[in-house]
Amino acid sequence: MKIAMIGTGYVGLVSGVCFSDFGHEVVCVDKDPAKIEKLERGEIPIFEPGLDRLLAKNVEAGRLSFTMDLPSAIDGAEAVFIAVGTPTRRGDGHADLSYVMSAAEEIARAANDYLVIVTKSTVPVGTNRQVKQTVKKANPDLDFDVASNPEFRREGAAIDDFMKPDRVVVGVQTERASDVMGEIYRPLYLREFPIITTDLESAEMIKYASNAFLATKITFINEIAALCERTGADVKQVSKGMGMDGRIGNKFLHAGPGYGGSCFPKDTRALARTGQDFSIPMQITEKVISVNEEVKRRMIDKLQDLCDGSFNHKTIAVLGVTFKPNTDDMREAPSLTIVPALVGGGAKVKVCDPQGQHEGVDLLPGVHWVDDPYKCVHKADLLVILTEWNEFRALDLKRIARKMATPRLADLRNIYSVKDAKRAGFEAYESVGRAGFVKEPAADDQA
Secondary structure (H helix, E strand, O other): OEEEEEOOOHHHHHHHHHHHHOOOEEEEEOOOHHHHHHHHOOOOOOOOOOHHHHHHHHHHOOOEEEEOOHHHHHOOOOEEEEOOOOOEOOOOOOEOOHHHHHHHHHHHHHOOOOEEEEEOOOOOOOHHHHHHHHHHHHOOOOOEEEEEOOOOOOOOOHHHHHHOOOOEEEEEOOHHHHHHHHHHOHHHHHOOOOEEEEOHHHHHHHHHHHHHHHHHHHHHHHHHHHHHHHHOOOHHHHHHHHHOOOOOOOOOOOOOOOOOOOOHHHHHHHHHHHHHHOOOOOHHHHHHHHHHHHHHHHHHHHHHHHOOOOOOOOEEEEEOOOOOOOOOOOOOOOHHHHHHHHHHOOOEEEEEOOOOHHHHHHHOOOOEEOOOHHHHOOOOOEEEEOOOOHHHOOOOHHHHHHHOOOOEEEEOOOOOOHHHHHHHOOOEEEOOOOOOEEOOOOHHHHO
């Protein structure tokens, strides 16, 4: 089957490459000539483990190609996927659907034969019906169907999530569209992965409800973490005990500096706005949004306490600025709130991240980028771990402490322990939701 994929961002590129690996002929379309040129050279504009190898394999097999020519891409295609951005619209919290509707209109004007127009972008309830109206208006004679096919992949594990999904959700209006979507996902059906077929609105809602619920779990455990710090409980033990309950599950119960990324922030805002539009306030989701911002501010207070109340003239080393490990994505990362607060407070900030510098150079002005964690901490007054990259999970803490001017550690991902920090010679240690310590000054220092 021939498939056209409109948009070569994170969602579109991963989807297009994986569909081609299913054996389909896939043409990926983008308006950015630089991006298309890079892809034709085999260069990946995003960081996703394994994607470069899978792309090269399918290009070589003749199943995957890239173009700026939308009419040629959809010529003979049975399905055209819209995988363009839906960022939060400034001023009102709505998802910006202008790119989706523009793509739908262009598809309508270029298409001649029956096809299924599939919305892969994350869109609010009712969007696919708007897509249908847009296409009909642009090309009243076109024979087509619309379908909703939201994605549920994790950045950093996207290929495995695509090939071994918890479920595939397909929203359709006709049996004909259902048959086309069934053929597209036939390799997963044969391997007995669940494929759920619903109406359009339910498919759209499943995506938002899922992300809002996961954001709620993260925010809940972060609130519990704050209470643990006051009561002496250990949030890691609390999370473990909670997660063993099958009704709760252990995923997304890791305390930290708040959620970020391309999905949770904009999707919770869009769901809250949809609730307001329909006079059904999403009160839990609205609270999740506000508490997540409070969590970031609480982290700043924690760091300030470790700096004796002021960042001014302090040298602070930050390990990790992407919103999670195994991605170069900086969108809505906690670092975009925390690091500017350090710089604004007068600190000299050094940053080390395996993939974050490309985007971070523009997003985090005023910091110094270092390619090695041990160089990053040289003469630092505070070390902050913001992203739990594997490279940071087994550091030689004794070596780190010796290199620092004042060995103090803010472990905002809980990858080390009080015992680790004390044994390494740190004079102060703080994490999230667990007891920290500040070394008492020696008697002669007090004299």
